[in-house]
Amino acid sequence: MAPWMSSGLIYASGLALTAGSITLLYIVTRTFNFAVASMATIGFYVVYTGVTLFGGLPYQYYPFVLIIGAITGVICYYGLNRPLLYRKAAETTLMMSTLGYDLILLSLIQMYADFLTYNFKLFPRRVTMSLFDFELFGERAAAFILPVIAIGFLMILHFFLTKTKFGIAMRATIENPTLAGASGINSDRVYLVSWIISGGMASLGGAFMVMAMTGTPVMGMYTIPLMFAGAILGGLGNIYGGILGGMVIGLTEYAGVYLLAQQFGPWVLGYRMGIPLFIMAATLLVFPRGLSGIPLGKIIKNLFAGQKRGASV
Amino acid sequence: MITNESSGDKFKGLIMSRIVFVLAVIIALLAFLYFSRGISIILTILIQVTIFSIITMSLNLESGYAGIPQFGRVAAVIAGAFAVGAIPGRIMAAFMGLPSGAEYASDTVNFKLVPEINSLLAGSWLISLGFLIMCLVLAALSGALIGWLISRPAIRLKEGYLGISMLAIGDFFMWVGHNWKIIVGGSTPVNVPDPFRMFGADRFNVIVPVFFVIAILIFIYLNKLTQSPFGRNLRMLRDNDLSANAAGLNIVKVRTQALVIGAAIAAIGGGLYVIYTGSVAAIGLTRLTFTFWPWAYMMLGGIGSNIGVFLGVFLLTILRTMIIIFRSTWFGFLMQVGIDPLWLEYTLLGAVIIIVILFMPHGLVPEKIAPMLPSKRIKKVLADRQAVSE
Numbered sequence: 001m002a003p004w005m006s007s008g009l010i011y012a013s014g015l016a017l018t019a020g021s022i023t024l025l026y027i028v029t030r031t032f033n034f035a036v037a038s039m040a041t042i043g044f045y046v047v048y049t050g051v052t053l054f055g056g057l058p059y060q061y062y063p064f065v066l067i068i069g070a071i072t073g074v075i076c077y078y079g080l081n082r083p084l085l086y087r088k089a090a091e092t093t094l095m096m097s098t099l100g101y102d103l104i105l106l107s108l109i110q111m112y113a114d115f116l117t118y119n120f121k122l123f124p125r126r127v128t129m130s131l132f133d134f135e136l137f138g139e140r141a142a143a144f145i146l147p148v149i150a151i152g153f154l155m156i157l158h159f160f161l162t163k164t165k166f167g168i169a170m171r172a173t174i175e176n177p178t179l180a181g182a183s184g185i186n187s188d189r190v191y192l193v194s195w196i197i198s199g200g201m202a203s204l205g206g207a208f209m210v211m212a213m214t215g216t217p218v219m220g221m222y223t224i225p226l227m228f229a230g231a232i233l234g235g236l237g238n239i240y241g242g243i244l245g246g247m248v249i250g251l252t253e254y255a256g257v258y259l260l261a262q263q264f265g266p267w268v269l270g271y272r273m274g275i276p277l278f279i280m281a282a283t284l285l286v287f288p289r290g291l292s293g294i295p296l297g298k299i300i301k302n303l304f305a306g307q308k309r310g311a312s313v
Numbered sequence: 314m315i316t317n318e319s320s321g322d323k324f325k326g327l328i329m330s331r332i333v334f335v336l337a338v339i340i341a342l343l344a345f346l347y348f349s350r351g352i353s354i355i356l357t358i359l360i361q362v363t364i365f366s367i368i369t370m371s372l373n374l375e376s377g378y379a380g381i382p383q384f385g386r387v388a389a390v391i392a393g394a395f396a397v398g399a400i401p402g403r404i405m406a407a408f409m410g411l412p413s414g415a416e417y418a419s420d421t422v423n424f425k426l427v428p429e430i431n432s433l434l435a436g437s438w439l440i441s442l443g444f445l446i447m448c449l450v451l452a453a454l455s456g457a458l459i460g461w462l463i464s465r466p467a468i469r470l471k472e473g474y475l476g477i478s479m480l481a482i483g484d485f486f487m488w489v490g491h492n493w494k495i496i497v498g499g500s501t502p503v504n505v506p507d508p509f510r511m512f513g514a515d516r517f518n519v520i521v522p523v524f525f526v527i528a529i530l531i532f533i534y535l536n537k538l539t540q541s542p543f544g545r546n547l548r549m550l551r552d553n554d555l556s557a558n559a560a561g562l563n564i565v566k567v568r569t570q571a572l573v574i575g576a577a578i579a580a581i582g583g584g585l586y587v588i589y590t591g592s593v594a595a596i597g598l599t600r601l602t603f604t605f606w607p608w609a610y611m612m613l614g615g616i617g618s619n620i621g622v623f624l625g626v627f628l629l630t631i632l633r634t635m636i637i638i639f640r641s642t643w644f645g646f647l648m649q650v651g652i653d654p655l656w657l658e659y660t661l662l663g664a665v666i667i668i669v670i671l672f673m674p675h676g677l678v679p680e681k682i683a684p685m686l687p688s689k690r691i692k693k694v695l696a697d698r699q700a701v702s703e
Binding site: 080097 | 382473474477481485489491493600601605608612650652653656658659662663665666670674
């Protein structure tokens with residue numbers, strides 16, 4: 001594999017999870033969750049703390065990442081999002097409230113980094129997490145392990161949403177909250193569970209992404225436009241679209257920068273953020289509802305239907 | 314009719330009492346700072362208040378009055394800062410026969426050039442004044458241009474989408490400035506010629522009143538603007554864009570106008586900030602300082618109320634400064650475990666946003682819906698009508 005491929009794959013799996021987390025929360029609660037930035041950073045610091053203080057591989061701390069991410073989600077739900085949802089607050093107000101929560105989390109992260117520096121003589125402000133990785137087939141193991149974990153996580157999520165009773169109730173609430181409430185589904189519980197899942201996903205995504213980039217207390221701050229770009233590219237309509245969008249954004253960032261730098265020289269590297277944003281803008285121009293808005297089924301049907309094509313359009 | 318009037322008066326009284334109360338708190342805090350730290354800290358606070366109240370008032374025009382979720386305020390501020398950092402210095406250099414092309418922003422040339430321009434500026438108050446006005450005009454023009462450019466693709470998007478794309482655009486501008494050396498030197502900051510150089514040690518004492526006058530002029534302009542038919546159009550758009558459209562309002566046009574005017578004013582704020590600090594470092598023009606802090610100021614002060622925005626900026630700036638200067642005396646317990654109390658600034662920012670949203674959604678000074686005409690005129694019109702009908 002080319003160097004950009006392994007890093008790109010790792011980074012894209014992380015971005016896919018965070019974009020999926022944003023999408024999930026948006027379709028359930030209409031909240032654009034800014035706090036994903038700090039939740040991702042928290043995921044990184046959980047792994048970093050575990051690896052430096054207790055040793056071992058980064059992967060064995062992922063369960064803790066999920067738990068702590070879920071806890072930050074629950075706090076945000078009960079402290080902030082629930083009262084606002086019951087007040088039927090506007091979309092911008094919901095967005096601002098998560099921004100406030102994100103900034104508080106960011107300050108706590110900064111303080112925690114100070115605390116680690118002072119008491120354990122660590123250097124938590126510039127971390128290369130891939131140093132803690134091992135090699136597999138001459139590549140960083142993360143390039144194989146992380147996509148597998150991401151896909152496994154998604155399969156569990158898919159199973160949860162389609163096969164369990166609660167998952168079906170959740171999908172019903174997403175489709176039509178009023179009708180779901182009328183048929184006896186507790187929307188409060190649905191919101192809570194979606195915060196738990198998306199908090200866990202966001203933190204896990206951060207723990208993934210840091211295997212391909214420098215871990216800093218502000219890494220979430222810097223990557224949040226890309227996470228949102230992934231979610232918007234996916235169309236904010238369903239979770240799989242968001243995950244696909246994050247994947248596309250992450251891979252194009254690495255592949256695009258690599259190809260352009262070969263073509264035009266290394267100065268391109270500074271503008272790497274522009275490439276995914278450009279792709280997002282271009283996609284939205286063609287498909288205003290994002291990737292999940294592409295009527296794939298219809299296209300395939302029309303391809304085989306032959307003469308009926310004109311009629312159905 | 315009578316009940317309306319009395320409730321209106323009550324509301325007015327409530328607003329006035331709140332304004333007086335907040336002003337009293339601000340003056341008390343300022344007095345405390347003056348007696349414990351001296352005049353220089355007051356001057357610093359005042360300069361920050363003027364700059365950020367300009368930026369926040371522009372945000373208030375776009376988000377408070379027009380209802381556009383402007384999460385990319387930093388883009389216009391950057392436009393102003395870059396314009397002031399890149400263009401007026403070059404014009405002066407070309408005028409003086411110094412290198413003014415791409416090499417102007419290079420770190421090996423710039424630090425020799427700017428003192429020469431400064432010595433020219435220090436010699437004549439007329440050139441200095443002209444330079445300052447040129448800076449402000451250039452900043453406003455480039456801000457308006459950027460605002461128009463951003464409005465083109467963004468204007469048709471819906472609430473959240475619009476906010477997020479503006480946020481991404483703002484970040485992208487910062488990276489462009491950080492990487493493209495020709496504009497403002499890339500990762501090495503470029504120096505800005507100082508139009509206040511002639512005052513020497515009294516520089517701050519002059520900057521404060523000059524900036525204050527500019528801020529007050531903008532305040533008056535925005536107050537006039539928001540009470541004009543244009544301002545009522547904006548509010549109509551914010552409260553219900555469908556009915557505004559049905560009433561024959563061209564939504565895209567009005568929104569574009571709001572974005573362009575707001576961006577021009579924010580760019581003036583960015584230009585003033587750069588003149589005050591004396592250098593432009595692209596990496597320092599962050600989303601946190603120039604988008605999120607203004608949002609917090611605006612929400613604390615009261616969305617849709619210019620006087621409230623001013624009070625919000627004043628109060629929060631004082632609190633921020635107090636955290637910075639009293640960090641070792643008040644937060645010593647944090648320093649004992651190695652934590653820098655400076656991070657409490659973020660906590661304050663987040664806490665203010667959350668508390669305002671949860672407990673006082675209208676802010677310190679709620680928006681006052683002023684009638685279209687002064688109440689005396691309305692009463693007169695009503696009386697005339699009654700007389701006619703009788």
